[in-house]
Amino acid sequence: MSTSSGTNEREEGLTFQPKFDASGLVTCVATDATSGEVLMVAHMNDEALRRTIASGQAWYFSRSRNALWCKGESSGQTQRVVEMRMDCDQDAVWIRVEQVGAACHTGRRSCFYRAVSGGEGGAQLTLVDAERLFDPKEIYRK
């Protein structure tokens, strides 16, 4: 355990001081404010954090597209932030959201639509939520 005053202030203080990784990002977990279900895990940079806090709508930073994005800007499936929390070392954010429609780009409510189970031949996945709330081909067509 580090007991430096910097660590102590970050963990015990009330100063908002996100600990960004080498790419300038923190991890963000979005859960459904009503059901508690984990909807998605994504990343925020400093600007995404600022915009989320200021607007009450979830903004993220896409590593694959290297771009800031407002959740739902293409799909209409927005996330209104009910509560935002910071973890002990301030490198992860938890937002409880009111999700319009589906959080996942595949059209499912949550990105976590498959369960993992063990077995003789190794781990396998089982579909636990097959329902698509929208058709990705329609939503994301060019």
Place this chain on the structure above:
Amino acid sequence: MSTSSGTNEREEGLTFQPKFDASGLVTCVATDATSGEVLMVAHMNDEALRRTIASGQAWYFSRSRNALWCKGESSGQTQRVVEMRMDCDQDAVWIRVEQVGAACHTGRRSCFYRAVSGGEGGAQLTLVDAERLFDPKEIYRK
């Protein structure tokens, strides 16, 4: 949207094929199986995933200590995995756990014990769960 068959199989298939980052890790979110509260965000490497699936106890990989660890091995605050799920692109894992005591090394039930609020002078934190279920100095003493 990538529409390569590799992406499609990873997103739509039932083959367990975690997408590890450059450091060989996936992100893991642990929630309380009863309350739905997010307890912690941590990382797993291939071995931590295997051991978690095989044992039903949460194993992680510590980036700061560069070591595999079984949650609770020092503190006794173990996590029994009730369900494990994989996200769409298989770079994040969600485990619903029965948490013994506290998940956070500070002694709090959850690592997310502070809420973020906006304001004129920028974002601030508010303590939402001050209670320590153990004394870190006692638990982690050398």
